[in-house]
Amino acid sequence: MLSSEASIQVPPLAYIHTRMNDEIIDGLRAFLRDEQILTADEDLDVYSFDGTAMLHQKPRCITLPETAAEVSRILALANAENVPVVTRGSGTGLAGGSVPVDGCIVLCLVRLDKIVELDAKNLVMVVEPGVLTGTIADTASAAGLFYPPDPGSIKISTIGGNVANNSGGLRGLKYGVTRDYIMALEVVLADGQVLHTGSKCVKDVAGFSLRDLFIGSEGCLGVITKVTLKLIPQPASKKTMLALFDSMTAAAGTVSAIIESKIIPCTLEFLDRVTVECVEGYAQIGLPTDCEALLLMEVDGHAAEVDEQAEQILALAKEGGAREVRLAQSADEALRLASARRTAFSALARLAPTVVLEDVTVPRSELARMVALIEDVGRRHGVKVGTFGHMGDGNLHPTFLCDERDEEEMHRVEAALQEVFDGAIELGGTITGEHGVGLAKKPFLPAQLGEVGIAMLRRLKDSFDPQGILNPGKVFD
Amino acid sequence: MSDGELNLLRDLDYSVVQQCMHCGMCLPSCPTYATTLRERSSPRGRIAMMRAIADGRRELSRSFAEEMYFCLGCLACQTACPAGVNYSELFENARAEVERQGLLDTPKRKRIRSWTLRWLFVERTRLHLLGRLLRLYQRSGLERLVRASGLLRLLPASLRELEPLTPRISRRFTASLHARSTDPPSPRYRVALLSGCVQDIAFADTNADTMYALRQNGCAVRLPEDQACCGSLHAHNGDGEMARDLARRNIDAFAPDTVDAIIVNAGGCGSHMKHYDHLLADDPKYAARAKTWSEKVKDIHEFLAEINFRAPKAGCGFDQVTYHESCHLKHGQQVSEAPRQILRAIPGLDLVELAEADWCCGSAGIYNITQPETSMRLLDRKMGHVRNTGVRVVATGNPGCVIQLQHGGQREEMDVDVVHPISLLAAAYRGEGETL
Numbered sequence: 001m002l003s004s005e006a007s008i009q010v011p012p013l014a015y016i017h018t019r020m021n022d023e024i025i026d027g028l029r030a031f032l033r034d035e036q037i038l039t040a041d042e043d044l045d046v047y048s049f050d051g052t053a054m055l056h057q058k059p060r061c062i063t064l065p066e067t068a069a070e071v072s073r074i075l076a077l078a079n080a081e082n083v084p085v086v087t088r089g090s091g092t093g094l095a096g097g098s099v100p101v102d103g104c105i106v107l108c109l110v111r112l113d114k115i116v117e118l119d120a121k122n123l124v125m126v127v128e129p130g131v132l133t134g135t136i137a138d139t140a141s142a143a144g145l146f147y148p149p150d151p152g153s154i155k156i157s158t159i160g161g162n163v164a165n166n167s168g169g170l171r172g173l174k175y176g177v178t179r180d181y182i183m184a185l186e187v188v189l190a191d192g193q194v195l196h197t198g199s200k201c202v203k204d205v206a207g208f209s210l211r212d213l214f215i216g217s218e219g220c221l222g223v224i225t226k227v228t229l230k231l232i233p234q235p236a237s238k239k240t241m242l243a244l245f246d247s248m249t250a251a252a253g254t255v256s257a258i259i260e261s262k263i264i265p266c267t268l269e270f271l272d273r274v275t276v277e278c279v280e281g282y283a284q285i286g287l288p289t290d291c292e293a294l295l296l297m298e299v300d301g302h303a304a305e306v307d308e309q310a311e312q313i314l315a316l317a318k319e320g321g322a323r324e325v326r327l328a329q330s331a332d333e334a335l336r337l338a339s340a341r342r343t344a345f346s347a348l349a350r351l352a353p354t355v356v357l358e359d360v361t362v363p364r365s366e367l368a369r370m371v372a373l374i375e376d377v378g379r380r381h382g383v384k385v386g387t388f389g390h391m392g393d394g395n396l397h398p399t400f401l402c403d404e405r406d407e408e409e410m411h412r413v414e415a416a417l418q419e420v421f422d423g424a425i426e427l428g429g430t431i432t433g434e435h436g437v438g439l440a441k442k443p444f445l446p447a448q449l450g451e452v453g454i455a456m457l458r459r460l461k462d463s464f465d466p467q468g469i470l471n472p473g474k475v476f477d
Numbered sequence: 478m479s480d481g482e483l484n485l486l487r488d489l490d491y492s493v494v495q496q497c498m499h500c501g502m503c504l505p506s507c508p509t510y511a512t513t514l515r516e517r518s519s520p521r522g523r524i525a526m527m528r529a530i531a532d533g534r535r536e537l538s539r540s541f542a543e544e545m546y547f548c549l550g551c552l553a554c555q556t557a558c559p560a561g562v563n564y565s566e567l568f569e570n571a572r573a574e575v576e577r578q579g580l581l582d583t584p585k586r587k588r589i590r591s592w593t594l595r596w597l598f599v600e601r602t603r604l605h606l607l608g609r610l611l612r613l614y615q616r617s618g619l620e621r622l623v624r625a626s627g628l629l630r631l632l633p634a635s636l637r638e639l640e641p642l643t644p645r646i647s648r649r650f651t652a653s654l655h656a657r658s659t660d661p662p663s664p665r666y667r668v669a670l671l672s673g674c675v676q677d678i679a680f681a682d683t684n685a686d687t688m689y690a691l692r693q694n695g696c697a698v699r700l701p702e703d704q705a706c707c708g709s710l711h712a713h714n715g716d717g718e719m720a721r722d723l724a725r726r727n728i729d730a731f732a733p734d735t736v737d738a739i740i741v742n743a744g745g746c747g748s749h750m751k752h753y754d755h756l757l758a759d760d761p762k763y764a765a766r767a768k769t770w771s772e773k774v775k776d777i778h779e780f781l782a783e784i785n786f787r788a789p790k791a792g793c794g795f796d797q798v799t800y801h802e803s804c805h806l807k808h809g810q811q812v813s814e815a816p817r818q819i820l821r822a823i824p825g826l827d828l829v830e831l832a833e834a835d836w837c838c839g840s841a842g843i844y845n846i847t848q849p850e851t852s853m854r855l856l857d858r859k860m861g862h863v864r865n866t867g868v869r870v871v872a873t874g875n876p877g878c879v880i881q882l883q884h885g886g887q888r889e890e891m892d893v894d895v896v897h898p899i900s901l902l903a904a905a906y907r908g909e910g911e912t913l
Contacts, residue, residue, distance in 0.1 A: 038515070042540055045529050046522035051500045064514070091516070092501040110514045132505070156504045282559045346500045349560035353495040 012458075012477040015468035018082045019103030020060035027081070028063060028105075031073050038062040047106050050091040050098045051153070053354050054404050055439055059086065059100035066111045068128075068188065068225035075223065075469075076192030078105055084472050087219040089130060089158030094345075094357055095438030097165065097218045101473055107223065109160050116226065118143060122200050123231045124183060129160025129224050136229065145231040148175035148266075151434070152342045160224050166216035168434030170341070173392030174266040174300075177434065179215045186226035187214055190465040200228060213460070218436050219471040221464040238266070238300035239310040240334035242326040243317040244291040248272065248375075251293035252368035254320030255391045258297075259364065261316065263309050267298035268392030269341050275388040275399070278347040283340035291323060295391070296341055298334070344388045345399065352384065352401035356413060360424035361395040361433030373423045374398045381416040383409070395433035421447070437475045445476060485574040486530045486537075489567070494531045496562045497524045503554035508837050508855055509547055517544055520554035520564060527571055542580040545571045547851070549844055550713050551837040552748075552808035565809070566755075569712050576715030593843075594716050598674055598706045599723070605650060608678035612646035641887055642845060644679035644880050651677045654685040655700045658692050665695035666737040666784065671727075671750070673743050674706050675876045683876070686903035687742045687777055693906045694786050698740075703730040707741075709749030709805075712756070713842050724753045725763055733770040742777040742899060744875035745842065748809030750774045776806060777899055778815035778874060791908030792825035793901040799868040800828060800898070801859070801882065802835040803875030816874055816898045823905045831871075832862040840881035852881075853888075860885040863893060872898040 018024075028037050038047070039061045049056040065071045078085045087107045088098035100106055112128035115135070119125070120143060127136060134155045140147040150169040151157055157167070163185070168177045184198030198204065198211040214222055245251040251270055258265065271279065271294045280287040287294065295317070299309045310327065317325045328334040349355045362370045371387065374396070378385035389396040398420060400413050421431045421444045431437075431444045446454055457476050461468070486494075503520040504510050510519035517526065523544060529535040548568060555564045575581065597603055614620050651672040668691060672684050688698045708723035727750075731739055741747035754771035757763045775783070798820055807813050813835070820828045839845060839855030859882070863871055871882055871893055879895045886893040 040540055041535060042517055042526050042538065042544070043515075045535065046516040046519075046525045049499055049525070051498075053498065090501055090504060091499075108516075113514075134505075153501065156501050279559075282561065343502070343559035346498065346502050346559035349496065349498040349500075353492065353498075355498050 015472055017084050017103070017469065017472065020083050020105055024077065024081050024083060025061055027077050028061075028074065032063060032065070032070060036064045036066070038064070047088075047091075047108070048100060050088065050093040050096065052094055052096040052099065052438070052440055053356050055096040055099045057100050057102060059104050059106045062106040062108055064108050064111050068112070068186065068194065071107065071109070071112075071223055071225055072188045072192045072194060074105065074107060075188055075190060078469055079191045079467060082467055082469065084469050085223075086471050087160075087164070087223050089161040090132075090153075090156045092153040092157050093161065093165065093438060094359070094435040095432065095440040097436050097438030097471070097474055098161070099439060101471075109223075109225075110158065112160075112225065115139060119200070120145070124200050125229045125231055127159055127227050127229065129163070129227060130158050133157050133159055133162055140231050141234060144234050146234045147181065147229060147231055149178045149181060152345060154342070159227055159229070163215055163224055163227055164217060164219050165436040166434070168390070168393070168395060170269055170338070170390060171266045172390055172395065172434075173268055174264045179212070181230045182211065182215055182227065183230050184228035185211050185214055185224055187222040188225055189222050190467065190470050194225075195222065198228065216436070218438060218475055220461055220475055221470065223470070235300035237303040237306045238298055238334070239306050240328040240337055241297045241310060241313060241317075242328070242337065243295040243297070243314075243322040244288055244324045245293040245295070245320075245322055246291060247321075248293045248371050249368055250321040251295055252371065252391070254295065254317050254322065255367065256364070257316045257320055258313055259392070261312060263299070263312060265297050265299045265309070265313065265392060267296065267338070268390065269296040269388070270294065270391040271296070271341065271344060271388040272386060274351070274384070274386035275344050275348060278350050278386065279340050279344055281350055282343055282347045283336070285336050285340055287340070288324075295322075296337055298338070341388075345397070348386050348399050348401060351386070352403060354402045354404040356400040356402065356417070357435075358398050358400075358417065358420065359389075359395060359433045359435045360398065360420055360429060360431060361393070362424055362427045362429030364392070364394045366427040366429065367391060367394055367396075370396060370424065370427060370429070374420055377416045377419045377423070381412045383412050383416050385416075393433075394429070418444075439474060442475060442477070483577075484530070485570045485577065486527055487533065489531060489570050491531065493563050493566055494524065494528045496560055497521065497528075498560055499525065500560070502559060503557045506553040506557035508549060508551065508553070509851065512851060512854065518547060520558075523548060523571075524562065524564070524567060527567055537574060537578055537580060539580050542575040545575055546581070546847060549804070549837050549839075549841040551804035551841060553804065553835065553837065556808045556811070556835075569715075569717070572713070572715035573717045574715075590714070590716075594711050594714060594719060598710050599719070601674075601677065601705070604674055604678060604706075608646045608650065611643065612648070615646060642880060642884050644675065644876075646678055647681035649681060651681045651684040652700060652702075654681055655688065655698075657685050658689045660692055660697040661695050664697035666697070667699070667735070668696045668738045668740050668780075669699040669701055669731050669736045671704060671707060671739065671741045671743075671746060672700060673741075673746055673876065675880070676743050680876050680879065680897070683742060683897045683900055686897070686900045687740065689903045690777075690781065690786075690899050690906060691740065694781060694784060699736065701730040705730070707746040707750050709745050710842060712749055717756075721756055721760070724756050724767065725760070728753065728763060728766050728770050731770070733766060733773050736773065738775045738780055739770065739773045740775055740777050740780055742874065742897065744776065744803030744806030744809065744812075745877060747774060747776045748805035751810065776810055776812050776815070776874070778806075778819055779810070779812045781902075782815035782818055786819070786822070788822040789824065789902065789905035789909060791905050793823050793904040793908065795870045795901070796825055797827045797829055797868045798870045798872050798901065799831045799863065799866045800834060801831055801838060801863075801871055801873040801878060803873055803878050804835075804837050804841070806874050807835045816872070819898050819902050820872060823901060826901070829866045829868050831866055833858070838878050838881045838885070840875075840877040842877065845881060856881060856885045856888070860889045860891065864889070864891060870894045870896060872896055872901060874898055
């Protein structure tokens, strides 16, 4: 019965914060070097945005702590003074989650960048939050191990940001997302206390899993200062393939056929014509620019299994109407293809000054309908859209190419976005698969979570951060 | 900001500034960001600062000016940028505006700038004169005397660090080496060579080797007499006016329509010379010829690869080499494979790849003079990688890098030879006579 709903409604959390001021900055100077506190106009400008289009807000100061102890003291001070704190790493977020709020302290964690331990006996790595995801992958690989999550920005995104947003990547279908590789966290709470949650044990049911609450919490519940990651053995072999299609439906059909044949590729990416043109414009690796859909597929595992699956996939693609199929001839070529795909989002900026990237996700079976819906919405609103994404896991990246200075066009983009989000929810999907809610998708969240869902988020927030100093105004109001 | 007031950043085509969508993909490629981990020392941060000025939200400040000179101008970010941001143009305009507003002016800095940018690196005769004086100092025993006497200790630390960076001056300059080899009887191509400034007086042999390698590949080589400095030093240091003036003088001296290619063997010069078209786009008298010029400028490696250079039949005297990429050859001109192709073509020579080969060595024009601390930190990082290869010979295609890496060898007490790839190719060609 729905009558219980009314009893767990929690009103919007209305916080009244103190603006950061010179006195509080002096308080920071008691334990940080001058060089770790930035207040110059130029610094306020360059920390006023992240990777999201159009969103910017200047902070009042930026801190660059180098240890968890410094993070703890900054939070204790901010909590005592009731000043908002926005945590960030490299600032590559795509939902405005790390865009400052007015009068806040930015807590930038890029200097907490040590790999604490690579424990090959337990297959774990312990790192600080500012370590780059790519460094983690390389370090694991050098030891014959594998850290699978690989967001598009892997070369510059920090692991702290990945955990806070539960980032996905190109290998989601087979290997899952960041959450599947987090064993333990060290978290500094809003008042500066340090919480340890989780352990190196595969099995651990001691108490509620607080660890899981912080994964994807977008800086609203605590500040992650240490991460224990699960590693797996490196697959012995892999093969990369390319298939070109004259229609999106044929490509989507091929993806379904592959999965129905019980093959789980580690990568099943697709790029539409607009995206392929841009990527080729940058990477110049000889991608054909006259096909409607390009599938980039990778299988990994034991050599024999990989060979067999690659053959099957190539055959299925041909049956599915692929105009051309190709097998990468060397590890180098495979790497070039995967790296080129990672540049898709930024490469689309070649076509328009403002690039609004979304990450709606639907159950795999609904992919073809979602792609068609996006095309239709773009056409009806007269907005140029390039779409690419992770076809294997239903995570799409419709990218709206526009100019933020053109007000009329931006209204059309907004209307198109609303329809895309509504469509995704209707198909049983989600408004965000891997970027998070932040500011950009906050208005659309209630439609997906409902009143009960939002109310529970508010309760949770209130119990971890009663004064609401951590990233206020993000995710929900 | 008062409307109508001149500002090179505000007058810039706004689409160049707007092209950056702040995704951050440039950050891991930036040596200065790696040093400070502060956003303002990153390409994305610098562009955001420029945009604030272009939008009229901020005025230029001293701190902005300092950041523009902390940037190496290595252009690694341009290679890394999927969105195709023209950082080089933004950067040159930003520095030019800093100079126009005189934000960093001190009497001493003004004197040095006017002496180098407006006097020395303008006429080759002046550079030659300085070269002869320096050589006299180096050869007469005076240098040894000064070094032994401890007089150098009277210099400030930053200058003392730099003294060993003074290049060894060649005995003869390029022009007198033109006749060392001869043009082939029926040439396939007619090319003209830029002799450069530093290359001309300190590495004249590299120019002689370049002419020799070209002639071995069917080229008649002209060395235009009235050529001037290419102007890259001026453009990168905010003196656009002098850069344009030098470009015009070179176009006159080389007469681009009379040759098949204009050859450069210095990565820094080539990168700048390829942009004369852009530099002189608004000059009605020169725009058309500048366009022809830019089409014909070729880095020596690039040119040899394009004309399918002849693989030498003899070795060059070394069995292993590693390759350091000059920033403006790799990032400025996207020439990266051709030099490797040339080195691999030399019989008996094994090319060992250098880690972070395309990471700046800290030379960066005159960066080792203006920012010695960061420059030396980058050099140490580079020499560490060289040491790890276990190879004694480093090839690189830019005189600034050669001087910097030679200095690195001394600093680290490493036994390394730093050579231009073309010198190795020329040595291999010369060796053919001996083995045949």
